Amino acid sequence: MIIWTPELALVLSLIIPLLGSGLIVLADKSPNRREFVTLATAVLLFLDILYLLVAVVAGARPSFEVLEVIPPLAVAFQIEPLGMLFAVVASGLWIVNSIYSIGYMRGTNEPHQTRFYVCFAVAIGSAIAIAFAANMFTLFIFYEVLTLSTYPLVIHKGTEAARKGGRVYLGILLGTSIGFLLIAVIWTWFVAGTLDFTPGGILAGKVDEALVPLLLALYVFGIGKAALMPFHRWLPAAMVAPTPVSALLHAGAVVKAGVFAVLKVVVYIFGIDYLSMTGASQWLIWVAAASILIASIIAITKDNLKARLAYSTVSQLSYVTLGAALATSMGVIGGGMQIAMHAMGKITLFMCAGSIYVATRKTEISDMAGLGRVMPWTFIAFLLGALSIIGLPPMGGAWSKFVLIAAAADTGDLIIIGVLMLSSLLNVGYLLPLVVRGFFTPVPAAALGSAATYAPGSAIKEAPLLCVLPPLATGIGCIILFFFAEPIYRFIESITSP
Amino acid sequence: MSAEFILGHYNYWVVIVLMMAGLYVVVSRGNLVKKIIGLNIFQTSVFLLYISMGKVRGGTAPIEIEGTGVIYSNPLPHVLILTAIVVGVATTAVGLAIIVRIREAYGTIEEDEILKIDHILDFGEGAQD
């Protein structure tokens, strides 16, 4: 009789993806069995995470230590609300994305599917490990594991373009993590004597005040997965990957791991009060704001749908960084909410982009006139996701934007409020045209770009069912999140007032 | 630097001259056998350094003889040098053996010609650099 404790659930949450990846390798020969293993692993993980969520909401903070690597630095795990939130997002979306991947990979007949599913499982496992890391050392280890395990996913197609994209991906992510983050971590270890995530931070009084902004810079630029400009180039470069990769990893797990790490560093290494007292994050507010605007503007210029969504992600991620930089609890909470809202919204958008590719092989927005009439469900899902990103009620994205604006008002950064509003307008500018064009523009007379015409009754129809349902589900999820915003708010708030 | 100092330390001057001569030969001569000879001269200077440092003023050869109050020169450097000579001989032997093989493989034992052949092997025919 197994006693079901939160600690056991914590251990299981780390083991399940690992075991799953091993089983997927074994099931290589039979695609159906392999897909079943993937789905089963994802479902089991999500159930385990849900159990943990219930426990953590009730106040439990399970932890366990694996081993000391370089004494006394240890690989250790401890759950706290932010990490719980990220884990729920990652594991929940894995299920949705796995269903979608099955439809996509079979629809496009991609090779190397086993490698794909295995790397996915390992990547999600690393994301969970990052979510539950008890100290910066553990987080760093699994941060690097995440980079390495997603590299095969990025270069999946094996073309020269994929190789180039992979080089940029690896180059920037390893370059920032080894070049900046490692130094920041060891510096912290050296001055503070510990790397444990502690409410209130561990740096108070340990670092010369003039150096705190530098340390923060090393951390924020070192966490390249947060895609803060100018180290954002890896995100558009990674779009050479198949869309399910883009959907989960670059709208979900990888980028969220990045901004999550930024939040953790701000809350548990520096401490919100310490940061606001030293004013060390003031410069970051402006860098994040610039990143928001510049990325949105670049997004408008892109015709390739995935590229446009990539730059949109860069912009949206900087919202979280901005929230962290405001150095107030409301800013951090806004950032945390944005993690959940943006993940739900962006994954919808990426899945729709993939569905369009599966059904029509089209990638450029200018080719997609009138497509909405033939693929109504996909475009409706896209609309739902777009509204969430833009930040209109009744979509979840409205709440995270609202909290961030309130936080900026609190600190008196009125210009930032302007930036956030302007960003919403720009979001409209780069997201809605596709929907408008899809539904309202008439079908062009001659075939543009790709071979098939799409007069009604022609070869192009809606994407396969497995590609249509997931984005619809997440689109509706955006609406549901709107109503769940308050519990999420309260949940994260508990970290700022221990 | 009085005359007494210079004359009194003549053994060290010899050592220095031989050492520099040996090193010079190694560096400046292109023929591999000459380089080995240079190494030998260099090593000989070391032998002289050790042996000459072992001499005790008024000391006789370090072979035990009857009588008290006999001053012996230090035998240890002699022992060390025997070992070092053996090492030197072994080095020369290995060096010469390799040179024989080089002669067989390259057809020459002049360093600059060997470098030229190596360069062509490294970078392909026609790379004249």
Added chain:
Amino acid sequence: MFANLSPHLAPLQVVIPLIAAPLSLFLRNATAAWLFALVATWSAFVIACLLLVQVLDQGVLSYALGGWPPPWGIEYRLDAANAPVLVIVSGIGAAVMTYARQGILAEIEKHNQVLFFPVFLLALAGLLGVTITGDAFNLFVFLEISSLSTYVLVSLGANRDKRALSAAISYLIAGTIGATFFVIGIGLLYMATGTLNIMDLAMRIADMGDSRLVRAAFAFIIVGIGLKLALFPLHLWLPNAYTFAPSAVTVFIAATSTKVAVYVLMRFVFTVFGTRFDFQELTLSYLFLPLALVGMFVPSIVAVFQTNVKRLLAYSSIAQIGYMLLGLSFATIAGLTAASIHLFNHALMKGALFMAVGAVALRMGSTDIDAFTGLGRKMPWTMAAFVAGGLSLIGLPLTVGFVSKWLLIEAAFASGQWWIAGFVVMSSLIAVIYVWRVVELAYLHDTPEHVNVTEAPASVLVPMWGLVLANFYFGINAQFTTSVARRAAEALLGVFP
């Protein structure tokens, strides 16, 4: 019987390979000789492990050869600083001997194959002797034994490529000059103190204080050893020697001989001359530190442009030695801990990498970077080992390379020179470039039409993967290696603080 043997383990460590060398000559057959050498090397490894356990338990072990007590007799002295080095050298020796069978068959001419084993055993005995001895001149003798054997081993590559011969003669000339400088230094020390025993020298120099003679001795010894360990800019012999030697030989010398030289340097700089020696501080911060920094950087950049993978890894090795020298130049416990642990970790990393390259040479007949095209599919185990070694070289977490880098950067912060951390990190990033070139070629391209190779044989894969697994094991659980390295640092620095 073992109870009788155990007090004599220290000399047996050297004697077993030393006697096995001429004995293996009598076995006409290459296979018999290989088996014999295998037994000898693995026994040496077992002895080294036993000695390490004893040292960690008891502290210092001292054995007087021939019963003559030190400082008049030759002493074999083991403390926490050299016992781990013994384990590394003998371990690599045993792994290489297991691995070498196939390579020797392929790369050395038939009538020379039997001769490989005595020479290898002599090299091993020499290196073990250098590590274990407590007498400075004895050190020189063993150093020359190992060096001469190594020159011969390098020249054995002439069957495949005659440039091995010119590499061997350059190595011989440079190595002999180095050793002779070293012996001049020893002679000057003898002149100053009247003793050759390392511990006795340390005491007497500490009492003596500064003197021009001791300074001159210091200079000669540093330059002499510097040539042996490829201290930048005395490294010119290394790339050619590593590239053209037979693959098994490259694995061996890359993973051992420079490490032993680093140990000798540490022993002399910290124990013999001690930190009370004023000249020391100047040398460390103004000579070693800049040379280490340049040595980490320039060879890494050169490595990026190489077309031969062995030469690429050779330059990488020079850079890694720069890391060790950097730790050494801090002259703190933290710095020496980093240097000592990197001695061990680098042997594991480079051992695995060169073994993988050797396997490719075995199957493809070449170590040019183009030979690696598409091998990710045809030789999966070999290339996986290469990737693992490469990740370790870059210093990614869960590998030994990460542990070394972490400790080194920590030592940099501790010594107040935090800007050095930037150099360490930058040279790691350059390593990403040259490692990934090979990895990309192996996995993201297909083999050319005519290439039809299979995976390397088991006798090659097993030692290779032994080293790879050790790489990961000691990267995940570095408790033991860190504590041993720390004890080594304390042993070196703490004798005459």
